[in-house]
């Protein structure tokens with residue numbers, strides 16, 4: 001059984017090991033912390049549980065949804081979502097609602113916002129390469145300054161006009177235009193259960209005891225199958241020779257050195273750190289590229305408040321520039337079990353900063369005092385209501401997309417790919433601003449690559465939908481074991497029988513040149529364009545005019561001829577009424593010819609008219625769909641900033 005060493009027991013590392021175990025490999029994980037889950041861990045302070053931020057679970061990747069269900073079963077809750085924006089002493093609904101915004105801003109500011117919006121729509125900025133330009137073009141300058149600028153700059157610590165267009169493109173841009181149009185055409189905006197996808201913004205899934213529960217469960221499932229997660233060992237160096245990693249060296253908290261050998265290695269440690277751990281060191285240009293990668297750090301202050309209910313939201317975006325916090329979480333509203341005592345509320349104030357900032361080194365006490373002051377300043381609590389607090393600092397929470405990162409990534413990717421048994425995955429491993437689901441997907445892809453698949457982990461991005469069915473057709477021709485994992489909470493036996501006789505897709509051919517997962521995002525827009533133009537195909541007015549003309553002309557001519565051949569005292573009394581419309585038409589051979597010409601002309605005009613009207617109608621409908629999709633995309637924009 002080939003062995004695999006996974007560096008890091010966050011979502012990507014644990015998922016890679018989980019998948020590898022299913023594939024019949026023998027994974028072991030090394031984690032520097034004393035807790036699994038990485039950025040998606042749940043911290044437990046005196047029974048109060050909290051996330052690093054709040055971690056919603058939702059994914060368009062069915063494979064991931066299945067995996068989450070498989071791991072947690074009934075412990076995976078469906079929760080309602082409420083989140084508002086706090087600005088200038090007012091709570092604005094989020095997504096923004098026109099009437100509410102009008103009340104909150106006051107009539108004069110609202111009018112100015114309206115004017116600036118109209119200007120942006122009529123005279124948009126031609127260039128749309130920065131976050132500032134993107135938002136201003138859609139909301140107007142004034143609304144951008146009120147609702148986006150301060151908050152985004154709090155989060156990223158970079159002026160909005162310096163935030164790369166790539167970031168806007170990956171996180172925001174027209175994310176749902178495709179979805180909405182396809183949904184309208186194909187009813188794809190429903191899940192397998194028939195549930196509307198739009199509800200994802202109103203509800204989300206969440207483990208009963210926070211996201212860490214998922215990852216602790218994953219670790220336990222792996223342990224039950226004999227796969228160890230070694231906690232408290234920080235990987236420092238990776239020895240390699242002739243394009244193969246031979247061993248990984250780590251250090252425990254008490255300074256002991258540990259060596260790990262394996263046939264294959266998957267790393268989820270930050271890419272910059274991975275490159276600097278390699279022994280021998282990579283060439284200078286690679287080290288230089290790694291040095292350019294930057295990360296935004298994060299700090300959360302948790303306050304325990306002696307009140308049963310402080311506010312109804314899961315979280316509130318704090319746009320007001322008077323306070324430093326960027327967002328505030330109310331963990332009890334994520335799951336009631338996040339607090340040990342229902343008469344108390346735990347609030348998580350989120351601060352985004354650089355490790356080099358003074359604030360990062362402030363004492364816990366000072367940070368808590370500032371948090372209490374800010375919370376009372378915006379009227380959420382009275383200072384005397386806070387009975388306790390704690391601080392958690394998290395380095396490298398956000399990979400930064402700046403001017404250099406793309407060029408650096410290309411160099412680093414090429415270098416890492418020169419190793420035959422080392423892959424880097426996950427959020428910081430790929431320097432990709434991914435949520436859990438896409439971080440996990442990269443772990444799955446990497447595990448599958450070990451058994452011969454050719455998945456491109458670098459192509460996984462936030463808009464990606466991955467279809468397992470597509471993979472089934474491309475899976476390599478080899479026997480694979482697919483044991484079932486039993487959700488946590490249900491007793492798990494390490495001896496769970498494996499259906500070894502059941503090869504999956506063993507006889508299916510492999511499309512070796514086409515990496516799985518790479519195909520959907522790359523060609524997606526083109527496919528959609530084709531689909532949309534097929535569904536909304538324009539009618540050619542000339543062609544329809546000629547067709548209708550021929551049909552009407554021949555119909556009238558043949559009807560007249562048949563009646564003439566039948567003969568009788570009075571020929572065609574009803575048809576002859578058409579002479580009121582077609583001058584010169586009569587139930588005679590000459591009249592038949594004149595009627596045919598006139599009916600042809602009228603038919604031609606009618607056909608042209610129908611074609612034009614239909615084309616205009618379709619264009620208006622397509623524009624309406626596009627507008628709706630844009631509104632939806634805009635409504636979700638804040639979710640994409642964080």
Ligand SMILES: Cc1cc2nc3c(=O)[nH]c(=O)nc-3n(C[C@H](O)[C@H](O)[C@H](O)COP(=O)(O)OP(=O)(O)OC[C@H]3O[C@@H](n4cnc5c(N)ncnc54)[C@H](O)[C@@H]3O)c2cc1C
Pocket residue numbers: 007008009010011012013030031032033036037038039040052053054055056057058233234235236268269270273298397398425426427428429434435436437439642
């Ligand atoms: C504030 C915030 C809010 C978020 N909200 C959401 C959300 O709502 N929904 C969502 O799906 N996602 C959310 N995310 C993203 C999510 O946290 C990440 O996508 C996910 O945790 C990435 O998983 P990972 O395994 O790639 O990396 P990580 O979670 O960073 O895990 C990497 C692990 O590797 C370990 N490690 C690193 N270096 C070494 C080393 N040298 N030796 C040994 N071990 C090492 C680390 O200790 C860590 O445990 C949020 C992130 C943040 C910061």
